[in-house]
Amino acid sequence: MPIQSSDVKYTGIATAEHGRDGRVATDDGKLDLVVNPPKEMGGSGEGTNPEQLFAAGYSACFQQALYVVGAAEKVDVTGSTITAEVGIGKNDDGFGIIVKLVGKIPAVDAATAKSLLEKAHQVCPYSKATRGNIEVTLEVA
Template identity: 75%
Template sequence: MSIQQIDVKYTAVATAENGRDGRVASDDGNLDVVVNPPKEMGGSGAGTNPEQLFAAGFSACFQGALGVVARREKADISGSTVTAKVGIGANGSGGFGLEVELVASIPNVDAATAQSLVEKAHEVCPYSNATRGNIKVDLKVA
């Protein structure tokens, strides 16, 4: 598989201190959060964690891609939501891996149209393109 080439329009910058048990902040000050491992992984769970941040980014990005596709298809996605569930666990090779479940609720279209929109959004979304072939991503329509 070849490396995707893009025309960069924006670059987000964030810096972490103390890894998964510290702080992450963006260079513009719009994001500044305490990060802690979740209780399920032996942490305090007192702050957010990288998986929650990834879920937030993926769900927002996928919702945006859904909007792009809906405009092309002239479909009404008003009132829609996208929920990302990001799981983390041992990968069997001494490291860790992620998996994602994306659940889209699109109340103003029929089930077949909703499924088609979600599949097309998965082709458009930058997060989908970045993860494709690397991790398990399940698409669901609520």
């Protein structure tokens, strides 16, 4: 269920210039980056790219969802990490992305880790936003 505009607590604002071969910056100046296509896509690879930025945001958001789930389940997720791998490639509509989320949760066994990742995937806002739109797989490190 979508949130109502009156329920929004924060809005991040970023502006791009020149698409994948230019610059992105936030309105508060905390992020100001050169973006370039990766060498694998014919670019210089000198700057960051949208896939890396999406991976950074998704991994941070998913990590927070894991903390929430861990607290609710009374499971220690201290020292855990989430790595997001965002792939881009051609599909029937032009280009699309896929995501693999790899969770490392040192204090638990693999079955418990998998269960926690699946529960975090249900509450993470990025997961909710992408559900049904892109392939997202979960993996225990």
